[in-house]
Amino acid sequence: MNTENVAIHVRNVTKTYRLYKKPVDRLKESLHPGRKTYHTEFYALHNLSFEIKKGETIGIIGKNGSGKSTLLKIITGVLQPTTGDVQVSGKVSALLELGAGFNPEMTGIENIYLNGMIMGYAKEEIDEKLADILSFADIGDFIGQPVKTYSSGMFVRLAFAVASSVEPEILIVDEALSVGDIRFQQKCLRRIEELKGKKTILFVSHDLGIISKFCDRCIWINEGELYGDGAPVHIAKRYQAFMTDSRTSTYKENNDSYSHNNQKPTWEIEPIQPGLDVLGDNQAKVLGISLLDLHNNRVSMVSPGEESKLVIRVQFSTELVSPIIGFMIKDRLGNIVTQSNNAVLDKEIENTGEEIQDFCFQFRIPSLNNGYYTISPAVASGTMEDHVQHCLVHDAVVFQIVDTTRYPLQGFIFIDEIDFYKLT
Numbered sequence: 465m466n467t468e469n470v471a472i473h474v475r476n477v478t479k480t481y482r483l484y485k486k487p488v489d490r491l492k493e494s495l496h497p498g499r500k501t502y503h504t505e506f507y508a509l510h511n512l513s514f515e516i517k518k519g520e521t522i523g524i525i526g527k528n529g530s531g532k533s534t535l536l537k538i539i540t541g542v543l544q545p546t547t548g549d550v551q552v553s554g555k556v557s558a559l560l561e562l563g564a565g566f567n568p569e570m571t572g573i574e575n576i577y578l579n580g581m582i583m584g585y586a587k588e589e590i591d592e593k594l595a596d597i598l599s600f601a602d603i604g605d606f607i608g609q610p611v612k613t614y615s616s617g618m619f620v621r622l623a624f625a626v627a628s629s630v631e632p633e634i635l636i637v638d639e640a641l642s643v644g645d646i647r648f649q650q651k652c653l654r655r656i657e658e659l660k661g662k663k664t665i666l667f668v669s670h671d672l673g674i675i676s677k678f679c680d681r682c683i684w685i686n687e688g689e690l691y692g693d694g695a696p697v698h699i700a701k702r703y704q705a706f707m708t709d710s711r712t713s714t715y716k717e718n719n720d721s722y723s724h725n726n727q728k729p730t731w732e733i734e735p736i737q738p739g740l741d742v743l744g745d746n747q748a749k750v751l752g753i754s755l756l757d758l759h760n761n762r763v764s765m766v767s768p769g770e771e772s773k774l775v776i777r778v779q780f781s782t783e784l785v786s787p788i789i790g791f792m793i794k795d796r797l798g799n800i801v802t803q804s805n806n807a808v809l810d811k812e813i814e815n816t817g818e819e820i821q822d823f824c825f826q827f828r829i830p831s832l833n834n835g836y837y838t839i840s841p842a843v844a845s846g847t848m849e850d851h852v853q854h855c856l857v858h859d860a861v862v863f864q865i866v867d868t869t870r871y872p873l874q875g876f877i878f879i880d881e882i883d884f885y886k887l888t
Protein backbone atom coordinates (compact mmCIF):
# COMPACT_ATOMS: atom_id res chain seq x y z
CA MET A 465 0.00 0.00 0.00
CA ASN A 466 1.17 3.50 -0.76
CA THR A 467 2.19 4.83 2.66
CA GLU A 468 0.92 8.33 1.79
CA ASN A 469 -2.60 6.92 1.88
CA VAL A 470 -2.16 5.34 5.29
CA ALA A 471 -3.71 7.15 8.25
CA ILE A 472 -2.89 4.59 10.93
CA HIS A 473 -0.35 1.82 10.84
CA VAL A 474 -0.42 -0.65 13.72
CA ARG A 475 2.61 -2.95 13.68
CA ASN A 476 2.91 -6.04 15.91
CA VAL A 477 1.36 -4.26 18.87
CA THR A 478 1.30 -6.16 22.14
CA LYS A 479 0.14 -4.75 25.45
CA THR A 480 0.67 -6.73 28.61
CA TYR A 481 -0.30 -5.95 32.15
CA ARG A 482 1.23 -7.42 35.25
CA LEU A 483 -1.40 -8.97 37.45
CA TYR A 484 -0.69 -9.38 41.16
CA LYS A 485 -2.86 -11.53 43.39
CA LYS A 486 -2.47 -9.07 46.29
CA PRO A 487 -1.38 -5.41 46.24
CA VAL A 488 1.51 -6.21 48.58
CA ASP A 489 2.98 -8.63 45.98
CA ARG A 490 4.00 -5.64 43.86
CA LEU A 491 6.10 -4.32 46.72
CA LYS A 492 7.52 -7.76 47.52
CA GLU A 493 8.57 -8.15 43.89
CA SER A 494 10.35 -4.80 43.76
CA LEU A 495 12.23 -5.51 46.99
CA HIS A 496 13.09 -9.16 46.43
CA PRO A 497 16.89 -9.58 46.42
CA GLY A 498 16.75 -12.59 44.06
CA ARG A 499 14.30 -10.79 41.69
CA LYS A 500 11.58 -13.34 42.36
CA THR A 501 8.45 -12.55 40.34
CA TYR A 502 5.07 -12.32 42.04
CA HIS A 503 3.01 -11.46 38.98
CA THR A 504 1.46 -13.16 35.99
CA GLU A 505 1.49 -11.51 32.55
CA PHE A 506 -1.88 -10.68 31.04
CA TYR A 507 -2.08 -9.97 27.30
CA ALA A 508 -4.64 -7.22 26.70
CA LEU A 509 -3.43 -7.07 23.06
CA HIS A 510 -1.37 -9.70 21.31
CA ASN A 511 0.67 -8.99 18.22
CA LEU A 512 -1.89 -6.88 16.35
CA SER A 513 -1.06 -5.56 12.90
CA PHE A 514 -3.20 -3.68 10.40
CA GLU A 515 -3.34 -0.51 8.34
CA ILE A 516 -6.15 2.00 8.01
CA LYS A 517 -6.35 4.10 4.88
CA LYS A 518 -7.11 7.81 4.92
CA GLY A 519 -10.85 8.38 4.60
CA GLU A 520 -11.90 4.91 5.78
CA THR A 521 -14.69 4.49 8.34
CA ILE A 522 -13.81 1.55 10.54
CA GLY A 523 -16.02 -0.19 13.10
CA ILE A 524 -14.33 -2.07 15.92
CA ILE A 525 -16.18 -4.92 17.56
CA GLY A 526 -15.40 -7.51 20.22
CA LYS A 527 -16.91 -8.82 23.40
CA ASN A 528 -16.36 -7.00 26.69
CA GLY A 529 -12.73 -6.96 27.77
CA SER A 530 -11.43 -8.01 24.35
CA GLY A 531 -9.03 -5.04 24.08
CA LYS A 532 -10.91 -2.47 21.96
CA SER A 533 -10.40 0.48 24.32
CA THR A 534 -6.78 -0.49 24.91
CA LEU A 535 -6.20 -0.42 21.15
CA LEU A 536 -7.82 3.00 20.75
CA LYS A 537 -5.84 4.37 23.68
CA ILE A 538 -2.61 3.16 22.08
CA ILE A 539 -3.56 4.71 18.74
CA THR A 540 -4.31 8.04 20.41
CA GLY A 541 -1.09 7.90 22.44
CA VAL A 542 -2.81 7.74 25.84
CA LEU A 543 -1.16 4.33 26.40
CA GLN A 544 2.17 2.99 25.17
CA PRO A 545 2.35 -0.51 23.71
CA THR A 546 4.60 -3.01 25.51
CA THR A 547 6.10 -4.02 22.14
CA GLY A 548 5.37 -2.99 18.58
CA ASP A 549 4.55 0.46 17.32
CA VAL A 550 1.81 2.65 15.90
CA GLN A 551 2.20 5.39 13.32
CA VAL A 552 -0.54 7.92 12.97
CA SER A 553 -0.60 10.48 10.21
CA GLY A 554 -2.91 13.44 10.88
CA LYS A 555 -4.51 15.36 13.71
CA VAL A 556 -6.53 13.04 15.98
CA SER A 557 -9.61 13.97 17.93
CA ALA A 558 -10.72 11.24 20.27
CA LEU A 559 -13.74 10.64 22.39
CA LEU A 560 -12.49 7.93 24.70
CA GLU A 561 -13.87 7.27 28.17
CA LEU A 562 -16.29 9.79 29.56
CA GLY A 563 -14.27 12.48 31.20
CA ALA A 564 -11.08 12.07 29.23
CA GLY A 565 -9.91 15.43 27.92
CA PHE A 566 -12.32 17.49 30.02
CA ASN A 567 -11.48 19.35 33.20
CA PRO A 568 -14.35 18.62 35.62
CA GLU A 569 -13.97 21.91 37.49
CA MET A 570 -14.26 24.02 34.33
CA THR A 571 -17.53 24.94 32.64
CA GLY A 572 -18.68 23.48 29.34
CA ILE A 573 -17.64 26.63 27.48
CA GLU A 574 -14.21 26.70 29.12
CA ASN A 575 -13.70 23.05 28.18
CA ILE A 576 -14.61 23.77 24.56
CA TYR A 577 -11.85 26.40 24.43
CA LEU A 578 -9.41 24.14 26.30
CA ASN A 579 -9.96 21.28 23.86
CA GLY A 580 -9.82 23.55 20.83
CA MET A 581 -6.51 24.97 21.96
CA ILE A 582 -5.10 21.49 22.62
CA MET A 583 -6.05 20.74 18.99
CA GLY A 584 -3.99 23.77 17.95
CA TYR A 585 -6.73 26.32 17.22
CA ALA A 586 -6.49 30.02 18.05
CA LYS A 587 -9.23 31.60 20.18
CA GLU A 588 -10.75 33.33 17.15
CA GLU A 589 -10.98 30.05 15.28
CA ILE A 590 -12.80 28.44 18.21
CA ASP A 591 -15.13 31.48 18.40
CA GLU A 592 -16.18 30.62 14.85
CA LYS A 593 -16.94 27.00 15.71
CA LEU A 594 -18.70 27.76 18.98
CA ALA A 595 -22.21 28.20 17.60
CA ASP A 596 -22.02 24.86 15.80
CA ILE A 597 -20.72 23.06 18.92
CA LEU A 598 -23.40 24.60 21.14
CA SER A 599 -26.20 23.79 18.76
CA PHE A 600 -24.99 20.21 18.33
CA ALA A 601 -24.56 19.60 22.08
CA ASP A 602 -27.93 21.25 22.81
CA ILE A 603 -27.56 21.19 26.59
CA GLY A 604 -28.97 24.68 27.23
CA ASP A 605 -27.80 26.67 30.23
CA PHE A 606 -25.73 23.78 31.53
CA ILE A 607 -23.00 24.92 29.16
CA GLY A 608 -22.13 27.59 31.79
CA GLN A 609 -21.92 25.02 34.62
CA PRO A 610 -18.82 23.01 35.65
CA VAL A 611 -18.87 19.73 33.71
CA LYS A 612 -18.66 17.73 36.96
CA THR A 613 -22.35 18.57 37.42
CA TYR A 614 -23.31 16.99 34.06
CA SER A 615 -25.19 13.74 33.60
CA SER A 616 -23.38 11.16 31.48
CA GLY A 617 -25.79 11.95 28.64
CA MET A 618 -24.98 15.70 28.73
CA PHE A 619 -21.33 14.93 28.99
CA VAL A 620 -21.26 12.77 25.92
CA ARG A 621 -23.31 15.35 23.98
CA LEU A 622 -20.70 18.00 24.62
CA ALA A 623 -17.77 15.66 24.14
CA PHE A 624 -19.05 14.39 20.79
CA ALA A 625 -19.92 17.92 19.66
CA VAL A 626 -16.38 19.09 20.44
CA ALA A 627 -14.59 16.00 19.07
CA SER A 628 -16.46 16.09 15.77
CA SER A 629 -16.39 19.88 15.27
CA VAL A 630 -12.69 20.54 15.67
CA GLU A 631 -12.14 19.16 12.17
CA PRO A 632 -9.72 16.38 13.00
CA GLU A 633 -8.19 14.32 10.24
CA ILE A 634 -8.87 11.24 12.35
CA LEU A 635 -11.93 10.94 14.60
CA ILE A 636 -11.91 8.18 17.20
CA VAL A 637 -15.07 7.42 19.16
CA ASP A 638 -15.18 4.75 21.86
CA GLU A 639 -18.73 3.62 22.54
CA ALA A 640 -20.05 7.14 23.06
CA LEU A 641 -23.08 6.34 20.99
CA SER A 642 -24.39 3.89 23.57
CA VAL A 643 -24.65 6.60 26.23
CA GLY A 644 -26.89 9.21 24.65
CA ASP A 645 -30.61 8.92 24.01
CA ILE A 646 -31.86 7.60 20.72
CA ARG A 647 -32.35 11.04 19.09
CA PHE A 648 -28.83 12.06 20.01
CA GLN A 649 -27.47 8.77 18.65
CA GLN A 650 -29.19 9.51 15.35
CA LYS A 651 -27.68 12.99 15.32
CA CYS A 652 -24.18 11.59 15.95
CA LEU A 653 -24.65 9.06 13.18
CA ARG A 654 -25.71 11.83 10.80
CA ARG A 655 -22.54 13.71 11.75
CA ILE A 656 -20.46 10.57 11.14
CA GLU A 657 -22.21 10.22 7.79
CA GLU A 658 -21.27 13.83 6.91
CA LEU A 659 -17.63 13.24 7.83
CA LYS A 660 -17.48 9.82 6.18
CA GLY A 661 -15.04 9.71 3.29
CA LYS A 662 -13.57 13.11 4.17
CA LYS A 663 -12.01 12.02 7.48
CA THR A 664 -10.70 8.76 8.85
CA ILE A 665 -13.16 7.52 11.46
CA LEU A 666 -12.78 4.70 13.98
CA PHE A 667 -15.55 3.81 16.28
CA VAL A 668 -16.30 1.06 18.75
CA SER A 669 -19.86 -0.13 18.94
CA HIS A 670 -21.67 -3.22 20.13
CA ASP A 671 -24.42 -2.42 17.66
CA LEU A 672 -23.72 -4.56 14.63
CA GLY A 673 -26.52 -2.82 12.71
CA ILE A 674 -24.73 0.53 13.03
CA ILE A 675 -21.38 -0.99 12.07
CA SER A 676 -22.87 -2.67 9.01
CA LYS A 677 -24.66 0.48 7.90
CA PHE A 678 -21.97 3.12 8.46
CA CYS A 679 -18.59 1.43 8.15
CA ASP A 680 -16.51 0.54 5.12
CA ARG A 681 -14.62 -2.04 7.10
CA CYS A 682 -14.88 -3.85 10.42
CA ILE A 683 -12.10 -4.99 12.72
CA TRP A 684 -12.94 -7.71 15.22
CA ILE A 685 -10.75 -8.14 18.28
CA ASN A 686 -11.08 -11.20 20.48
CA GLU A 687 -9.03 -11.73 23.63
CA GLY A 688 -6.49 -9.21 22.36
CA GLU A 689 -6.06 -10.84 18.95
CA LEU A 690 -7.25 -9.85 15.51
CA TYR A 691 -10.08 -12.28 14.71
CA GLY A 692 -11.47 -10.60 11.64
CA ASP A 693 -10.85 -7.67 9.32
CA GLY A 694 -13.07 -7.09 6.32
CA ALA A 695 -16.50 -6.17 5.01
CA PRO A 696 -18.78 -5.26 7.96
CA VAL A 697 -21.69 -7.50 6.96
CA HIS A 698 -19.38 -10.47 6.59
CA ILE A 699 -17.53 -9.89 9.87
CA ALA A 700 -20.78 -9.15 11.75
CA LYS A 701 -22.21 -12.50 10.65
CA ARG A 702 -19.11 -14.40 11.73
CA TYR A 703 -19.09 -12.50 15.02
CA GLN A 704 -22.75 -13.27 15.73
CA ALA A 705 -22.22 -16.93 14.97
CA PHE A 706 -19.14 -16.96 17.20
CA MET A 707 -20.93 -15.27 20.07
CA THR A 708 -23.71 -17.85 20.03
CA ASP A 709 -22.76 -21.16 18.41
CA SER A 710 -19.05 -21.43 19.07
CA ARG A 711 -19.17 -19.89 22.50
CA THR A 712 -19.64 -23.30 24.03
CA SER A 713 -16.75 -24.93 22.24
CA THR A 714 -14.17 -22.19 22.81
CA TYR A 715 -14.92 -21.53 26.45
CA LYS A 716 -13.85 -23.81 29.24
CA GLU A 717 -16.20 -26.65 29.97
CA ASN A 718 -17.74 -26.64 33.39
CA ASN A 719 -19.60 -29.71 34.48
CA ASP A 720 -20.58 -28.49 37.94
CA SER A 721 -24.21 -27.77 37.37
CA TYR A 722 -26.33 -26.40 40.15
CA SER A 723 -28.23 -28.87 42.24
CA HIS A 724 -30.23 -28.72 45.42
CA ASN A 725 -27.90 -31.22 47.08
CA ASN A 726 -25.67 -28.51 48.49
CA GLN A 727 -23.16 -28.89 45.69
CA LYS A 728 -21.35 -25.60 45.33
CA PRO A 729 -21.75 -24.09 41.87
CA THR A 730 -18.67 -22.45 40.33
CA TRP A 731 -20.19 -19.56 38.46
CA GLU A 732 -18.99 -16.02 38.78
CA ILE A 733 -21.56 -13.60 40.12
CA GLU A 734 -21.34 -9.93 39.26
CA PRO A 735 -21.83 -7.86 42.44
CA ILE A 736 -24.59 -5.26 42.33
CA GLN A 737 -22.99 -2.00 41.25
CA PRO A 738 -23.14 0.91 43.66
CA GLY A 739 -25.49 3.69 42.60
CA LEU A 740 -28.31 1.50 41.24
CA ASP A 741 -31.89 2.18 42.36
CA VAL A 742 -32.77 -0.31 45.10
CA LEU A 743 -36.13 -0.58 46.88
CA GLY A 744 -37.17 -2.71 49.88
CA ASP A 745 -36.85 -3.24 53.61
CA ASN A 746 -33.48 -5.06 53.46
CA GLN A 747 -34.63 -8.22 55.28
CA ALA A 748 -33.13 -9.85 52.26
CA LYS A 749 -30.71 -8.30 49.83
CA VAL A 750 -29.70 -9.12 46.26
CA LEU A 751 -25.89 -9.28 46.38
CA GLY A 752 -25.27 -10.04 42.73
CA ILE A 753 -26.62 -11.40 39.50
CA SER A 754 -25.25 -13.01 36.34
CA LEU A 755 -26.66 -14.03 33.00
CA LEU A 756 -24.89 -17.26 31.97
CA ASP A 757 -24.85 -19.78 29.17
CA LEU A 758 -25.33 -23.45 30.00
CA HIS A 759 -21.60 -23.81 30.69
CA ASN A 760 -21.75 -21.10 33.32
CA ASN A 761 -19.87 -18.52 31.25
CA ARG A 762 -21.18 -14.99 31.70
CA VAL A 763 -22.87 -13.64 28.57
CA SER A 764 -24.00 -10.18 27.55
CA MET A 765 -25.22 -10.95 24.04
CA VAL A 766 -27.86 -13.62 23.48
CA SER A 767 -30.28 -14.76 20.80
CA PRO A 768 -33.97 -15.54 21.07
CA GLY A 769 -34.51 -19.18 21.94
CA GLU A 770 -31.02 -19.60 23.42
CA GLU A 771 -30.90 -21.67 26.63
CA SER A 772 -29.66 -19.41 29.42
CA LYS A 773 -29.36 -19.25 33.15
CA LEU A 774 -29.96 -16.28 35.36
CA VAL A 775 -28.37 -16.59 38.78
CA ILE A 776 -29.46 -14.27 41.58
CA ARG A 777 -27.40 -14.24 44.78
CA VAL A 778 -29.46 -13.34 47.84
CA GLN A 779 -28.41 -12.62 51.40
CA PHE A 780 -31.18 -13.32 53.94
CA SER A 781 -30.93 -11.46 57.26
CA THR A 782 -33.75 -13.45 58.78
CA GLU A 783 -35.97 -16.44 57.99
CA LEU A 784 -38.60 -15.39 55.48
CA VAL A 785 -41.94 -17.14 55.15
CA SER A 786 -42.61 -18.11 51.53
CA PRO A 787 -39.79 -16.23 49.83
CA ILE A 788 -40.39 -15.10 46.27
CA ILE A 789 -37.36 -14.62 44.03
CA GLY A 790 -37.87 -13.29 40.55
CA PHE A 791 -36.86 -10.85 37.87
CA MET A 792 -38.20 -8.45 35.27
CA ILE A 793 -36.74 -7.84 31.83
CA LYS A 794 -37.17 -4.24 30.66
CA ASP A 795 -36.52 -2.65 27.29
CA ARG A 796 -34.38 0.47 26.88
CA LEU A 797 -37.39 2.70 27.47
CA GLY A 798 -38.09 1.00 30.82
CA ASN A 799 -41.14 -1.01 29.69
CA ILE A 800 -41.41 -4.44 31.30
CA VAL A 801 -41.33 -6.91 28.43
CA THR A 802 -41.41 -10.12 30.47
CA GLN A 803 -41.00 -11.33 34.06
CA SER A 804 -41.12 -14.44 36.21
CA ASN A 805 -40.64 -15.79 39.73
CA ASN A 806 -40.89 -19.02 41.68
CA ALA A 807 -44.33 -18.23 43.21
CA VAL A 808 -46.11 -17.74 39.91
CA LEU A 809 -44.75 -21.16 38.88
CA ASP A 810 -45.84 -22.70 42.23
CA LYS A 811 -42.26 -23.61 43.11
CA GLU A 812 -41.31 -23.30 46.76
CA ILE A 813 -37.96 -21.97 47.85
CA GLU A 814 -36.41 -22.80 51.20
CA ASN A 815 -34.73 -20.28 53.43
CA THR A 816 -33.83 -21.17 56.98
CA GLY A 817 -32.58 -17.89 58.38
CA GLU A 818 -29.43 -15.85 57.99
CA GLU A 819 -27.67 -17.21 54.91
CA ILE A 820 -26.50 -16.49 51.39
CA GLN A 821 -28.04 -18.51 48.57
CA ASP A 822 -27.79 -18.55 44.78
CA PHE A 823 -31.02 -19.04 42.85
CA CYS A 824 -30.61 -20.27 39.31
CA PHE A 825 -33.41 -19.81 36.77
CA GLN A 826 -32.92 -21.74 33.55
CA PHE A 827 -35.00 -20.61 30.60
CA ARG A 828 -34.98 -19.88 26.89
CA ILE A 829 -34.36 -16.26 25.93
CA PRO A 830 -37.74 -14.89 24.83
CA SER A 831 -38.35 -13.85 21.27
CA LEU A 832 -37.53 -10.16 21.68
CA ASN A 833 -36.51 -7.59 19.10
CA ASN A 834 -32.82 -6.84 18.67
CA GLY A 835 -31.53 -4.24 21.10
CA TYR A 836 -30.51 -3.62 24.67
CA TYR A 837 -32.48 -4.85 27.70
CA THR A 838 -32.00 -4.79 31.46
CA ILE A 839 -32.76 -7.35 34.15
CA SER A 840 -34.10 -6.25 37.56
CA PRO A 841 -33.92 -8.98 40.22
CA ALA A 842 -36.20 -8.93 43.28
CA VAL A 843 -36.81 -10.73 46.58
CA ALA A 844 -40.18 -10.61 48.34
CA SER A 845 -42.11 -12.87 50.71
CA GLY A 846 -45.75 -13.85 50.90
CA THR A 847 -48.04 -14.68 48.02
CA MET A 848 -48.45 -13.26 44.54
CA GLU A 849 -51.48 -11.28 45.75
CA ASP A 850 -50.13 -10.16 49.09
CA HIS A 851 -46.38 -9.83 49.61
CA VAL A 852 -43.70 -7.65 51.14
CA GLN A 853 -40.91 -6.38 48.88
CA HIS A 854 -37.52 -6.93 50.54
CA CYS A 855 -35.25 -5.92 47.72
CA LEU A 856 -35.74 -4.86 44.10
CA VAL A 857 -32.67 -3.74 42.16
CA HIS A 858 -33.56 -1.78 39.05
CA ASP A 859 -31.55 -2.58 35.90
CA ALA A 860 -28.87 -4.66 37.60
CA VAL A 861 -27.72 -6.30 34.37
CA VAL A 862 -27.66 -5.04 30.79
CA PHE A 863 -27.71 -7.49 27.89
CA GLN A 864 -28.17 -7.34 24.14
CA ILE A 865 -30.44 -9.40 21.96
CA VAL A 866 -28.85 -10.21 18.62
CA ASP A 867 -31.04 -12.45 16.52
CA THR A 868 -29.02 -15.13 14.82
CA THR A 869 -31.90 -17.53 14.27
CA ARG A 870 -32.71 -18.70 10.81
CA TYR A 871 -36.02 -16.83 10.84
CA PRO A 872 -35.69 -13.45 9.12
CA LEU A 873 -38.21 -11.77 11.43
CA GLN A 874 -37.49 -10.03 14.70
CA GLY A 875 -39.59 -10.80 17.75
CA PHE A 876 -41.56 -13.46 15.92
CA ILE A 877 -43.88 -15.94 17.65
CA PHE A 878 -44.05 -19.62 16.91
CA ILE A 879 -47.38 -20.40 15.31
CA ASP A 880 -48.61 -23.95 15.93
CA GLU A 881 -51.13 -24.01 13.15
CA ILE A 882 -52.42 -21.76 10.38
CA ASP A 883 -56.06 -22.20 9.31
CA PHE A 884 -57.49 -20.42 6.34
CA TYR A 885 -61.07 -20.06 5.20
CA LYS A 886 -62.14 -19.26 1.64
CA LEU A 887 -65.05 -16.85 1.79
CA THR A 888 -65.72 -16.39 -1.93
Ligand SMILES: Nc1ncnc2c1ncn2[C@@H]1O[C@H](COP(=O)(O)OP(=O)(O)OP(=O)(O)O)[C@@H](O)[C@H]1O
Nearest residue numbers: 481482506508526527528529530531532533534535
Ligand atom coordinates in the same frame (compact mmCIF):
# COMPACT_ATOMS: atom_id res chain seq x y z
N1 LIG B 1 -4.60 -1.14 33.87
C1 LIG B 1 -4.95 -2.41 33.66
N2 LIG B 1 -4.42 -3.41 34.40
C2 LIG B 1 -4.75 -4.71 34.16
N3 LIG B 1 -5.62 -5.11 33.21
C3 LIG B 1 -6.18 -4.16 32.46
C4 LIG B 1 -5.89 -2.76 32.63
N4 LIG B 1 -6.60 -2.06 31.72
C5 LIG B 1 -7.31 -2.97 31.01
N5 LIG B 1 -7.07 -4.22 31.46
C6 LIG B 1 -7.63 -5.47 30.94
O1 LIG B 1 -7.36 -5.54 29.55
C7 LIG B 1 -8.43 -6.19 28.88
C8 LIG B 1 -8.89 -5.33 27.72
O2 LIG B 1 -9.57 -4.18 28.25
P1 LIG B 1 -10.31 -3.13 27.30
O3 LIG B 1 -10.88 -2.08 28.17
O4 LIG B 1 -9.38 -2.71 26.22
O5 LIG B 1 -11.46 -4.02 26.67
P2 LIG B 1 -12.71 -3.57 25.79
O6 LIG B 1 -12.76 -4.51 24.63
O7 LIG B 1 -12.65 -2.11 25.50
O8 LIG B 1 -13.91 -3.89 26.78
P3 LIG B 1 -15.39 -3.23 26.90
O9 LIG B 1 -16.17 -3.64 25.67
O10 LIG B 1 -15.92 -3.91 28.14
O11 LIG B 1 -15.21 -1.76 27.05
C9 LIG B 1 -9.52 -6.44 29.91
O12 LIG B 1 -9.46 -7.79 30.33
C10 LIG B 1 -9.15 -5.51 31.04
O13 LIG B 1 -9.56 -6.07 32.28
